[in-house]
Amino acid sequence: MSKMNGRLKSALIFCLKLxxxxxxxxxxxxxxxxxxxxxxxxxxRLFSAHSIWPLFVALLCLGLSNFTACLQWKLLLEKQNVKMxxxxxxxxxxxxxxxxxxxxxxxxGDAKKVYDIRMQGGQDSVGAGLTATFFDRLYGLFFxxxxxxxxxxxxxxxxxxxxxxxWPSVWIFLGFxxxxxxxxxxxxxxxxxxVLTKIxxxxxxERLIHMFERFQQFRxxxxxxxxxxxxxxxQGLRILVHYFCGIAVGVDLSISWYFYYIPLVxxxxxxPISIGGFGPRELLAQSLFARAGVPxxxxxxxxxxxxxxxxxxxxxxxxxxxxxxxxxxxxxxxTEGEPK
Numbered sequence: 001m002s003k004m005n006g007r008l009k010s011a012l013i014f015c016l017k018l019x020x021x022x023x024x025x026x027x028x029x030x031x032x033x034x035x036x037x038x039x040x041x042x043x044x045r046l047f048s049a050h051s052i053w054p055l056f057v058a059l060l061c062l063g064l065s066n067f068t069a070c071l072q073w074k075l076l077l078e079k080q081n082v083k084m085x086x087x088x089x090x091x092x093x094x095x096x097x098x099x100x101x102x103x104x105x106x107x108x109g110d111a112k113k114v115y116d117i118r119m120q121g122g123q124d125s126v127g128a129g130l131t132a133t134f135f136d137r138l139y140g141l142f143f144x145x146x147x148x149x150x151x152x153x154x155x156x157x158x159x160x161x162x163x164x165x166x167w168p169s170v171w172i173f174l175g176f177x178x179x180x181x182x183x184x185x186x187x188x189x190x191x192x193x194x195v196l197t198k199i200x201x202x203x204x205x206e207r208l209i210h211m212f213e214r215f216q217q218f219r220x221x222x223x224x225x226x227x228x229x230x231x232x233x234x235q236g237l238r239i240l241v242h243y244f245c246g247i248a249v250g251v252d253l254s255i256s257w258y259f260y261y262i263p264l265v266x267x268x269x270x271x272p273i274s275i276g277g278f279g280p281r282e283l284l285a286q287s288l289f290a291r292a293g294v295p296x297x298x299x300x301x302x303x304x305x306x307x308x309x310x311x312x313x314x315x316x317x318x319x320x321x322x323x324x325x326x327x328x329x330x331x332x333x334x335t336e337g338e339p340k
Contacts, residue, residue: 017275024279028286031296046301051248058244058309065237066093066313072230073113073136079217080128082117091320092116098317101276101310110137131214135183141267142176143231145169147239148263155256161291168264183215239263245305251298253289261288265303277307 070093074086092113100109110133117129152166182188192212218224243258265285269277282300289299 017273021274021276021279024274024283028279028282028296028300031286032300035296043297046249046298051250054244054248055305055309058241058248058306059313061237061240061244062309062313065234065241066090066097068230068237069093069136069140069234072139072227072234073132075223075226075230076132076136076218077117077128079220079223080132080214082128082132084120091317094314094317095321096317097310097314098321101307101314102318110134127210127214131211135215135218137270138176138179139227139231140235141270142173142180143228144235144239144263144266145173145176147235147259148261149173151256151260156260162260165260165264165288172267183212184219186216238266241309242302242306245302245309246294246298248305249298249301251294251302253292253294257289257292261285261292264288 067090070090071086073093074084074089077084077089095116096109096113098109099112102108113133114126114129117133118126148169149166152163152169156162156166182192239258239262240255242262243255246253246258265281265288268284269281271277271280274280282303285303286296286299289302290296
């Protein structure tokens with residue numbers, strides 16, 4: 001009975017995600033085909049021969065961002081006493097990218113990375129892998145929001161038509177600040193633990209307290225300085241991917257628009273509410289970039305091209321996964337106190 005209920009629940013969640021994917025996608029399609037000058041020839045016009053080189057630059061930017069993102073993940077794991085070689089972690093990272101692109105919800109890759117850390121580090125590394133991966137994902141979204149706020153203050157603060165779009169970034173930024181304070185602050189952590197002891201059973205409380213203790217290990221000036229630098233490089237390069245995809249389809253738009261709008265698109269696509277982020281991502285991008293004068297077709301194609309670039313690059317992860325390049329027995333994780 002429990003297995004049947006689990007399958008029913010999974011099927012229901014998938015159906016809801018399918019609806020959230022299809023409905024926005026329909027509006028995206030309708031907005032394109034209902035344009036007065038719409039023609040199928042517009043698609044051929046976008047993909048001319050001279051538009052190939054920006055895609056290679058976008059591929060290079062995304063590849064470099066994966067190297068810096070993996071280094072950030074490595075630093076967070078080491079703070080959790082999980083020590084693994086950078087080259088091996090890079091393989092795990094690319095396998096995670098492959099699962100993110102090919103599994104519904106855009107979080108399958110994170111679960112795969114945690115599983116791989118568990119298989120290679122033992123049962124005690126589950127919490128470490130989960131904490132580091134969760135914090136890594138959150139901090140990336142937090143830092144990309146900083147780009148949107150910075151661009152808003154520098155270029156769009158005095159534009160009434162664009163100023164209102166700063167508010168979502170402001171509230172997201174404040175929400176992340178509150179979340180990091182709750183996770184990393186010792187005082188707030190103790191207060192939350194007291195509240196949780198009155199709500200959850202003792203066994204769950206012990207796990208939650210242990211989780212808070214793990215997050216508080218990230219309270220390091222040196223670590224925060226390092227991940228701030230790496231996050232700036234990573235997220236900046238990933239926004240540049242969209243910029244060069246825009247150049248590839250002939251969109252002549254200042255890079256500041258991308259740093260202002262893409263963070264909102266990235267946060268929406270990161271939510272596990274649709275299949276692979278499709279639908280809500282394209283609809284939001286279409287609505288936002290229309291205010292910068294970008295036609296609906298071009299704004300959607302930019303997002304699809306950026307996804308295509310990510311898909312191509314993640315095929316290395318598929319290659320590693322299919323060849324079994326991350327066996328548990330060959331690369332054990334080291335924790336402090338173990339003999340080297």
